[in-house]
Amino acid sequence: MTDQVLASSFRDPSGFLFHDDGVLYRQVNQTYAPEMDRLTESGLYDRLVDLGLLVSHQPADVPAPRPDICYQVIRPQQLAFISYPYEWCFSQLKDAALATLEIEKQALECGMSLKDASAYNIQFRNGRPILIDTLSFETYREGEPWVAYRQFCQHFLAPLALMAYVDVRLGQLARIHIDGVPLDLASKLLPLKSHLKFTIQSHIHLHAKSQKRHADEAIDRSRLRPVSAFAFRALIDSLESAVRNLEWNPGGTDWADYYQFTNYDRAAFASKQDTVSDMLARVQPKTVWDLGANTGRFSQIASEMGCQTLAFDIDPSAVEACYRRVRDEKVGRLLPLLSDLTNPTPSQGWAHDERSSLAGRGPADCVMALALVHHLAISNNVPLPMVANYLRQLGDNLIIEFVPKGDSQVDKLLSTREDIFDQYTTEGFEAALGAVFEIIDRVPVQDSQRTLYLMKKKVRR
Amino acid sequence: MKGTRHLLVVTALAGVVYGLWSRPVYAYLDPGTGSYLIQMLIAAVVGVGFAVKLYWSRIKGWLNRGEPEEAEVSDDD
Numbered sequence: 143m144t145d146q147v148l149a150s151s152f153r154d155p156s157g158f159l160f161h162d163d164g165v166l167y168r169q170v171n172q173t174y175a176p177e178m179d180r181l182t183e184s185g186l187y188d189r190l191v192d193l194g195l196l197v198s199h200q201p202a203d204v205p206a207p208r209p210d211i212c213y214q215v216i217r218p219q220q221l222a223f224i225s226y227p228y229e230w231c232f233s234q235l236k237d238a239a240l241a242t243l244e245i246e247k248q249a250l251e252c253g254m255s256l257k258d259a260s261a262y263n264i265q266f267r268n269g270r271p272i273l274i275d276t277l278s279f280e281t282y283r284e285g286e287p288w289v290a291y292r293q294f295c296q297h298f299l300a301p302l303a304l305m306a307y308v309d310v311r312l313g314q315l316a317r318i319h320i321d322g323v324p325l326d327l328a329s330k331l332l333p334l335k336s337h338l339k340f341t342i343q344s345h346i347h348l349h350a351k352s353q354k355r356h357a358d359e360a361i362d363r364s365r366l367r368p369v370s371a372f373a374f375r376a377l378i379d380s381l382e383s384a385v386r387n388l389e390w391n392p393g394g395t396d397w398a399d400y401y402q403f404t405n406y407d408r409a410a411f412a413s414k415q416d417t418v419s420d421m422l423a424r425v426q427p428k429t430v431w432d433l434g435a436n437t438g439r440f441s442q443i444a445s446e447m448g449c450q451t452l453a454f455d456i457d458p459s460a461v462e463a464c465y466r467r468v469r470d471e472k473v474g475r476l477l478p479l480l481s482d483l484t485n486p487t488p489s490q491g492w493a494h495d496e497r498s499s500l501a502g503r504g505p506a507d508c509v510m511a512l513a514l515v516h517h518l519a520i521s522n523n524v525p526l527p528m529v530a531n532y533l534r535q536l537g538d539n540l541i542i543e544f545v546p547k548g549d550s551q552v553d554k555l556l557s558t559r560e561d562i563f564d565q566y567t568t569e570g571f572e573a574a575l576g577a578v579f580e581i582i583d584r585v586p587v588q589d590s591q592r593t594l595y596l597m598k599k600k601v602r603r
Numbered sequence: 604m605k606g607t608r609h610l611l612v613v614t615a616l617a618g619v620v621y622g623l624w625s626r627p628v629y630a631y632l633d634p635g636t637g638s639y640l641i642q643m644l645i646a647a648v649v650g651v652g653f654a655v656k657l658y659w660s661r662i663k664g665w666l667n668r669g670e671p672e673e674a675e676v677s678d679d680d
Contacts, residue, residue, distance in 0.1 A: 287642045
């Protein structure tokens, strides 16, 4: 037996996650036994699983890593990939927030309540948010306020308000502030007009003031007043209104309308789709990472072939457009995520181990890098051998497009700067990539100067 | 100022729901004293609006009782 406790589940003493032979399990500790039983007996577990809001689990027959404190070991439904809130677009974070509140409403109806409201407890499965922490519930005690209120405001409401009112890129604050955006910071950054909105005024601005005023002050129980069940429900309703009223719509950025401005005509686009489809069929990957996926048109080819596919893009508008399509058209197995490949998600949190880097969550069976290399090599000055080495870390197979000088997209990148890229040629590209990948096939893209390559990672001796 | 007005309203309405409460709290999260206190005030204030909202929807339901039921608004947005 090889067990490995996950570095991400150490805060809550109710239990923890561990791996055994590549399968994820959760040990539920004895201290949590009454709540775990109540989750089932109250009907909440069945209700949430039926609604697709909570991962299902089964009792597991594997040895507990800490038998001395173990109540039971469960095997949760396995997810293909764990993503983080700073990798989500606006609507993903908004839907995750609404899912959290819906779960809380369902829990209240069953006499329970969420004891945390961490955005990291939500994941996306087939385009829908789902709670992955089965141990997030506790018995609701009438009179008590919501213990997760501060966390909900920091993890969801503050970043959503900043993205909606100020700039969508402020969603990246979640990457620095791992327990959510501090409310005083959010309050300082939000514009004056946000003070006129009752929900934002109360849950962020007044909340921040109250935090400042009572900083380092112990809770004086004589000052606590009961929050009736009705007022509690009203609070959740108010948070829901706050979230629902926040809107952000893509537009006016670099990539979202990229397909209207490329070198492709309809026939060339279809030819590229056919080649990508053919190459994927030859590799038969289970997991595909499409890097620089734009709105995920090519990623969708992979997901429709049955591959668990991630569509990464640097542009929040493109990721937003892709997510809305996935959600509204119920596209399965496709998860759009924000990623700047020139500065990919690092491993971070406690001991650099709490949240994994992008590469740490791989490798994928197949990486797609279509119309990407020129951005890395020319816009970001990354030498081609370094591009090849990073792609090798991320995937075992590679479908990659080379866009040579002379293509309008490359010429556009070179139009504002000196061409210092002598090695940026077909020969230079094949030599750099060929050093770490075996080139299986090369197919020209019809009516363009571009070429698609199928490559397989060389095994290092 | 709008902010001050809200604060006054919040404080005044909180007085309405004044009561005794000293139940111990068990939680692994630190709820934060400021967050706890403001939550109690906000919950009291929004409770009034929530009551109005619920009763209004009941009145609407009563007025529409002869008509076919409207489909529930989906959360899929």
